[in-house]
Amino acid sequence: MAEPLLSDLCTICHILTPKYTCPKCSTKTCSLKCSRRHKLWSSCSGVRDPTTFKPRSELLTPSGVDHDYNFLHSIEAKIERSEKEIVEDRKLVSESELREARGGVERKHKGRSSNQDRKYNLLPGEVLIDKCLRLMGIRVMRAPVGMARRRENKTNWSKPHKSINWQVEWIKEGEKEKGKEEKLMAKCMGNIPLGVMWSRTCEAVERENMGSEEKSALKKRKASDLRVRERLAKRAKIEATRQSSVPMVGIAYLQEPTTGAWNIPIPSTTARSSPDPSKVSTHTPALEEYKEDFYLQRVPTPSSFPKVLVQLDPTLHLTDQLRGRAVLEYPTIYVFAKCSSLPKGFMLEKEFLQKTGQQALDESEESSSESSDGSEDSESSEDDSEDGSEDEGSDSSDTEEGEISNG
Template sequence: MSTPDDTTTTTTTPLSDLCAICHTTPPKYRCPRCHTRTCSLPCSRRHKLWSQCSGTRDPGSYLRRSELASESAFDRDFNFISGVERSVERAERDAENRGISVDRVQSEDAAMRKRKRGKGPGSEPGPGSGLDVPDGAREAGEGRGLVKGEAAFLKGAAEAGVTVVRAPRGMSRAKGNSSRWFPKQKCLNWSVEWVLPDRNKVTRDYTESTTLADAYDRVSPPPKEESVGFVQVQLRGQPPGPEMSTRVAGENMQEDSTAGHSTAGPGTQPEQHTHAPADSAEITPHRDLYFYLHRARTATKLPVLIPLSPNATFTTALRGRTVLEFPTIYVLPDSPGTVLTEKGHLFLLEEEYLRTEGPAEEAEVPDTNAAEGVGDSPAANSVDLGQVDEQKVLDVLKQDLFGGSAAS
């Protein structure tokens, strides 16, 4: 009598209780985004690859009201807020490493939003808004909001006779401008770009009462031999040479300009001159170098330079001039006479530029005498229409019209 073989019955596990990828092992992990269950790290990676799933929890996914008061919901909210904070800190560090001023960009964006909504004192710059913005600054800065302290700087520059042309926001020229107005000292602090003889560019900040010689000595300190020689000459009682006396004259001029600036009242404005000379002093070298101010917005490809005296302060050097955001000063070993006479030079003096391009530029400038009320008498080329017979004028016009039509 045959006995049936002993058979073992195996329980079959449904596929829903197994790994969704390999279907062989019970799952251990659940995807935070799509809730797919996997058994191992290779299966989890394969799931992300096949399903194009990021594996990151979606903070905007729908949750029922009963799930909001759970511990997992609090953990999700905390992780989300912590992730946002870490992203902001990472972005700030990245901007700081790249040299981008985040605070200035944010303040400019806020000012721009206020201008669009019609709020804030900078919504309508002009006489009725409390902000005295120069015409050149308003023209170049159109569509660009004024940040904190910018209106005071533009007003101070306008009172000093300097036209500041603003570069578009985000440009390197605008980012590098740290010029501002000191309300306590009541003076301007200029950012000055130096173009050295080796064509390297250096930017430093100076007050408007600083002389060009002192400013350049801060950028490029003189050798120790020159400093020691200057002290020895003073101790011997000998008169220093023209190059050594530059620094002393600059210090005296700086003290005079500072005293004059402190005694001036807040309502007084310095007299503005168009294309006034930078300084009445003679253009002399400082440490065998000459200083030139770059003239902005010219119609030539060559840089147009304006000779400056090393004893001049930034107040006198910039009066009646136009700068793009902040002044640029070239330091060259060539004198103005060499630059003017030498052919094939890389630079062009303002004197020669005005000789060739001056009439075209002056034709675009309106007559300032008419605006100031100067010239109450009629001009030399004007005609007094009060003594002209109107009937004769009519007859001449009719003759011209009918005569021209008959000839045609």
């Protein structure tokens, strides 16, 4: 029996007849082991290249038709995956926008300005937010479509509170793990003190980390506290009603125990004596003292500077403290321990303004108000001078008339 030719055997081991053919370079191998050796030795990917030239004779074969069909089908599958990623996963565009772009429709509103176009595309709640921001001078810098910060922005309009419900990024001091800062995303009502909203956020985080038994115990404790508060409120209401009622006046008759005679009636009253003013407590409960300091990150700032922070008052509303400022999609608030110096990599706004030579927000408002007051005073002085000149003119005319009559 004649031995097979070397070209008819496996190109790797040269022992067995080949069973497999590499789709890219058409190398013939006999087993999976030899195929892997071929890819390693030749640095071959084993993936068919659809752009390689094929003669007409090979295109008219079933393998040639399958080659073209698979190539077109792979392109269609890639387009579907890309559309799903930008619509569902990354949410860069909506399905309607994608449909219009695929059909070549250009979104235009004839007879509308750019500002009207922006209002036309806003939802009812976004219209109220936009109006409130413009009235208070708050500038919201929008991130590009598809960015994570824009997707995380859940700021909305609260109809019951009639206020902006801000999406806030809380960053607390010391919350670092593996070199990364941990942030807490939570909502903050614009017409509630900032410190109260921070306390509620911490309570919500604690509830999420509690077990089922701890949650049930907390629920029972809150129910008992609610009953105690209702009982105290009811008692206070009864006391207030009793104190505000008209005092009862009665007459007491005294009887002599030996003779049984009745003495002269002595009027008595149950009216309350007025309290001693010196004993009235004049102590007013102080505002709640917070153990943290709150700072708003100022934007935009040069990258050569550290992060610039603006100190916030926990007893004031967030929306009021954002008046005249700018935020990137939503506010970023840093929470540090009270009376502690700022960590490395942070600086206060006052220091930043001194280094850059800019004017503080409060100073600019005061200067603008002073200039407006000065212009009003100058106008009033001009009006007074004009009135005085008119009075002098009338007096001179009266004297002239008197001289003529005397003459």
